[in-house]
Amino acid sequence: MSRLKILAVIPHLIRPSEVWMYRQLQVFRHQDLHIIAGHRHQHEQFDLTGIPITTVPESMNNPLRGLRRHWDRIRFPGMQGTRYGQHQRQWFREQVCRIRPDAIHCQYGTVGLSTLDAVAGLNIPVFVQFNGDGLSCLVHRRRGRERMVRSIGNFAGLITVARYQQQWLLRRGATPEHVALIPYGAPLEPDATSIRPQRSNCQFLAVGRLCEMKSPLNLIRAFALCQSLHPASRLTIIGDGPMRGETENLIQRLGLKDHVTLQGVQPAEVVRRQMLQADVFVQHSVTAANGMMEGWPVAIGEAMSRGLPVVATRHAGICEQVTQDVNGYLCDEFDWSDMGRCMADLAGNAMKRQTFGRQALRLSLDARVQTHTQLDFIRKRLGVSRQSQRPSTLQQAA
Structure with a gap:
C-alpha cells in the first residue's frame, strides 16, 4: 500500500495534556507526514525528530479583534473559523501548495474551519x-453553530471521539x-492488574487540568466525604x-492537607507510574459555562488500560468508557x-476494586489500533473524494 502524504494542522506543538496527539503523529509519521503548527509549545517528552515542521510566523499568529476583525468579515464574508487575516490565509495556502499533500488532517473544529477557508x-x-x-x-x-x-x-471526513459529537453532526x-x-x-x-499492590488504605488518583470543566472543587468535596468514612x-x-x-484553599479549609497531594504537571512516564x-x-467532569465538554477523556482511557476502576460523572464520552457496576461508578454532574x-x-x-479493574482492562481500546482505524477511514474517504473531484487547481495556485 502506497504511503499517503498527510499534512497535519495543529494549533500548537504539543502540550503535556495532549499526549493523544503525539501518539497519533507517531503512527502518522510512517506515512509521508508534514506538520503545520500555530505555536511551538513542544514539550521535551515528545520527540518529533525527522518530521518536517512549519510554524506560523509570529507576526501572523494573533487572532484579529475589534475593528480589524469586523473589517476582515466585510472583505471576506464567506470565511469561517477564527480570523487571523488575509496574510495568514495566503501564507498557509502557499505552504499547502509547497507541500502538495494528499490529505490535510486538522485537530479541532476551529482549525478545520480556518483550513477550509485557506485551501x-x-x-x-x-x-x-x-x-x-x-x-x-x-x-x-x-455564529459558531x-x-x-x-x-x-x-x-472530506469528520472524525469524532464521542458519540454525542457524531450524533450532533448526523x-x-x-x-x-x-x-x-x-x-x-x-x-x-x-499485566497491570497483577502488579498492583494489595493494601487496605485506598489510593485515589486524578489526572487533568484544574479548570472549570474538571471541577476539582467537587472532586475534593467528594474525597472529603470518602475520607471521613475511610480515614x-x-x-x-x-x-x-x-x-x-481555589483547590488548595478548599483542601486547607476541609482539613485535608495531609491526605491530598497536588503534584502539578508531570511527564507521561510519571503519570504511568502513578x-x-x-x-x-x-474524575468529576462537568459542562462548563461556555459550553465546554469533554470528548473521550484520555486520562480515563489510560487509567482503564492500566487496570484501574473509575469513579466519574455521566458526562459526554465518559458514559462510553465507564459502565455502571462493571468497571466503575458514574454519578451526576455536580453531585459530589x-x-x-x-x-x-x-x-x-x-x-x-480488583474485579472492576480487570473489567476496565478488558474494555480498553488500543491507541495504535484506533489511529490505524483513522488512517483506514482517510484512505476510504480519499477514494470517494477523488472520484468526485474536478481537476486540481493546485499547480495554478502555486
Whole structure:
C-alpha cells in the first residue's frame, strides 16, 4: 500500500495534556507526514525528530479583534473559523501548495474551519478531528453553530471521539459514511492488574487540568466525604490550571492537607507510574459555562488500560468508557455527595476494586489500533473524494 502524504494542522506543538496527539503523529509519521503548527509549545517528552515542521510566523499568529476583525468579515464574508487575516490565509495556502499533500488532517473544529477557508479551490481533501471542546465550545454560540453546519459538507471526513459529537453532526446533515466515531484509545498494559499492590488504605488518583470543566472543587468535596468514612484514604492530583489556588484553599479549609497531594504537571512516564500504584481513578467532569465538554477523556482511557476502576460523572464520552457496576461508578454532574459514597464503597472493598479493574482492562481500546482505524477511514474517504473531484487547481495556485 502506497504511503499517503498527510499534512497535519495543529494549533500548537504539543502540550503535556495532549499526549493523544503525539501518539497519533507517531503512527502518522510512517506515512509521508508534514506538520503545520500555530505555536511551538513542544514539550521535551515528545520527540518529533525527522518530521518536517512549519510554524506560523509570529507576526501572523494573533487572532484579529475589534475593528480589524469586523473589517476582515466585510472583505471576506464567506470565511469561517477564527480570523487571523488575509496574510495568514495566503501564507498557509502557499505552504499547502509547497507541500502538495494528499490529505490535510486538522485537530479541532476551529482549525478545520480556518483550513477550509485557506485551501478553497485547491481540491485537497480536508479532514477534521473533534476533540471535546473543539466541537462543544464552537457550537455553543449561534455564529459558531451556523458556520459549522454550513461547512459540514465541505470536509472530506469528520472524525469524532464521542458519540454525542457524531450524533450532533448526523442530525445536521452529515451522512453516516462521512462521519467516523474513533475514540483515541491508550497504550494497553495487560499485566497491570497483577502488579498492583494489595493494601487496605485506598489510593485515589486524578489526572487533568484544574479548570472549570474538571471541577476539582467537587472532586475534593467528594474525597472529603470518602475520607471521613475511610480515614486512611489518600488522593493524588496530577495537573495544574487556573483553579489551583481555589483547590488548595478548599483542601486547607476541609482539613485535608495531609491526605491530598497536588503534584502539578508531570511527564507521561510519571503519570504511568502513578496509575500503576493507584487503586482507583477519579474524575468529576462537568459542562462548563461556555459550553465546554469533554470528548473521550484520555486520562480515563489510560487509567482503564492500566487496570484501574473509575469513579466519574455521566458526562459526554465518559458514559462510553465507564459502565455502571462493571468497571466503575458514574454519578451526576455536580453531585459530589454521590461521588463520595461511590469512592467510599470502593475504598472499603479491595475485592471489588480488583474485579472492576480487570473489567476496565478488558474494555480498553488500543491507541495504535484506533489511529490505524483513522488512517483506514482517510484512505476510504480519499477514494470517494477523488472520484468526485474536478481537476486540481493546485499547480495554478502555486
